[in-house]
Amino acid sequence: MYIRPFDPWKSKLCTCPFKYTLNVYTGCDHACVYCYITSYIPNAFKVRTKKALLPKLEGELRKFDKRFIIALSYSSDPYPTVERKLGITRKVLQLFKRYDVRCLLLTKSDVFERDIDVLSELKCAVGITVTTIDETKARLLEPNAPLPKARIRALKKAEEAGIPVYARIDPIIPFYTWEDFEETLDALDFVSHITVSTLKLRPDSKKRMFAKFPELMGKLWPLYERGERIGGYYYLPRELRFKILREAEEKILGRGITFGSCREGYRSFPSCDGSHLVPR
C-alpha cells in the first residue's frame, strides 16, 4: 500500500489528528543537515521513484475513506529537484482531484507554484517549511532546497489563488535560526497558521550538525546533554524549550496567526499540523 496511516515516528508527544500519508518519492535530495529521515531510510538523500505508483495509487484511492486527509509527504518532500522534470506529484494531485481526496501538502520547494491550477481545485491546504529567512544560513542548512524567499513567493501566489496556506518554522535552532525568528515571521505574515518545533537531534543528524557547524554545536550540545531523550531524539531542556515556544506563540498570535507546535508536549490551536485548514 502506498497510502499509509501516519505514524509519527512513534512519538508519544505527537498530537496530530488521525490522517494518512503518501510519499510520492523515496528519499529527498534537499539534504537538510538536521533531517531525521536518514535515521530510517537508507541512502535517504538520493531520490528514487516508486514502482507503478500512479496505477497502484488509483486502485487505493477508489477504496479510500474520503473523510480522512492524505498528507504529502512526511518522509520525503513531494517536490524534490527531479519533480520539476518528472511531474509525478502533479499527476498524484490530479488523481486526488478525480477522487475528491482531502490533502495537506508540505514542502521546502517553490515548484508547487506550477501546480496551483490543480491545487486550487482540490480540498487542500498548502504549507511550506522555512527555518530562517536568512539566505546564507538556509543555504548551509538546506543545501539543495530552493531559497526561502522563492518558497514564500510561491506560497503567496497560492494564497492569492484562494488556497488556504500555512507554514512551519521547523526546526528552531537556538543561537542560529532563533536569532532571525522575528524577520522570518515578517516574511510569512500572510499565512493563516504557523507550526513551530525546536531542533530535535538523532545520532546521525547530530553528527552532520557537528561536522558542518562545529562552533554552533560547541554551544548547543551542552544544552542537549542537559536535556531530555524522548523516543530516540535528543531534546533541549524542557524549561528552555517551553521558553522558546512561549515566545514564539506570543509573536505568532500577536500577528493574528494561529499557532501550533510539533512533538513538544506544548499546546496547539486549532491544530498542530494545519489540518483544520483543509476544506471538507
Ligand code: SF4
Ligand atoms: S526537505 Fe525534509 S525530508 Fe527532505 S532532506 Fe530536508 S528535512 Fe529531510
